[in-house]
Amino acid sequence: MPTPPDLINFQILAGIPDPLLERFLALAVPRDFGPGDTIHERGQPAEHFSLLLDGKALLQVRLPPDIIVSLGSLNPGYCFGFSALTPGEVHDHTVVAARACRTLAVPGTALVGLIQDAPAFGVPFLLAMYRLVNDRLTLRTSQFLTLLTRHPDLSPA
Numbered sequence: 001m002p003t004p005p006d007l008i009n010f011q012i013l014a015g016i017p018d019p020l021l022e023r024f025l026a027l028a029v030p031r032d033f034g035p036g037d038t039i040h041e042r043g044q045p046a047e048h049f050s051l052l053l054d055g056k057a058l059l060q061v062r063l064p065p066d067i068i069v070s071l072g073s074l075n076p077g078y079c080f081g082f083s084a085l086t087p088g089e090v091h092d093h094t095v096v097a098a099r100a101c102r103t104l105a106v107p108g109t110a111l112v113g114l115i116q117d118a119p120a121f122g123v124p125f126l127l128a129m130y131r132l133v134n135d136r137l138t139l140r141t142s143q144f145l146t147l148l149t150r151h152p153d154l155s156p157a
Contacts, residue, residue, distance in 0.1 A: 001025065002053065002104065009077035010051055012128040020121040023114060028104040033057075033097040042094045046083035048105040052076055055101030060094045071140075073098065082129065084108025085115075 004021035007013050013021060028051075033039055039050065039057060057074040071093065074080065083089040085108050115122035148154055 001030065002028075006053075007051075010079060011077070012079050012125060012132060014128060015124040016121050020114075020118055023118065024106070024111075024121065025104075027110045027114065028106045031103045031105050033101040033103070035097055035099050037097045037101075039095040039097060039101065039103065040081060040091050042092060043090050046081060046086075046089045046091045047108055049081045049084045049108055049111050050079065050095075050106070051104040052078045052080070053102045053104060056098040057101050058096050058098050060096055062094060079132070081105075081108075082133065085112055 002025060004018040004025070007021060007025075013024070016024075030053075031039075031050075033055070040046070040048070042061060052074050054076055057078075059071045059074060059080070061069045061071060063069060074095065080093075080095055081091070083091055084106075087109065115125060
């Protein structure tokens with residue numbers, strides 16, 4: 001099982017004291033995935049927040065009938081499954097192991113409990129999560145605008 005020093009690459013956990021990281025790790029379950037395994041599926045209940053400890057995964061959206069759009073690759077230090085922090089939510093994306101992966105999966109309800117019970121964990125965690133979500137929104141907006149500028153029907157006449 002990882003220890004607090006093993007979490008140094010996770011910006012979302014920066015500034016959190018080791019005793020609280022130990023409480024966080026006590027909630028976590030290590031999970032291993034082989035190449036091609038689905039870590040979580042779009043539309044399925046979001047039950048776990050995950051940290052990618054090792055390997056590489058792909059963030060994907062599948063469009064009918066047979067199109068898979070890769071939104072990005074996930075490397076160690078990346079976290080995903082934010083939807084698990086809201087009861088009843090489903091995953092917005094599919095995450096697939098591109099090569100063997102090891103994750104730490106934390107039940108969303110348990111993580112919310114830790115955030116509420118320990119402000120010294122919750123405040124830095126939520127501020128870091130805000131920065132990550134904001135960065136991802138900025139990236140997706142940029143990608144969308146780039147796509148629009150290259151669309152042949154939208155070019156100047």
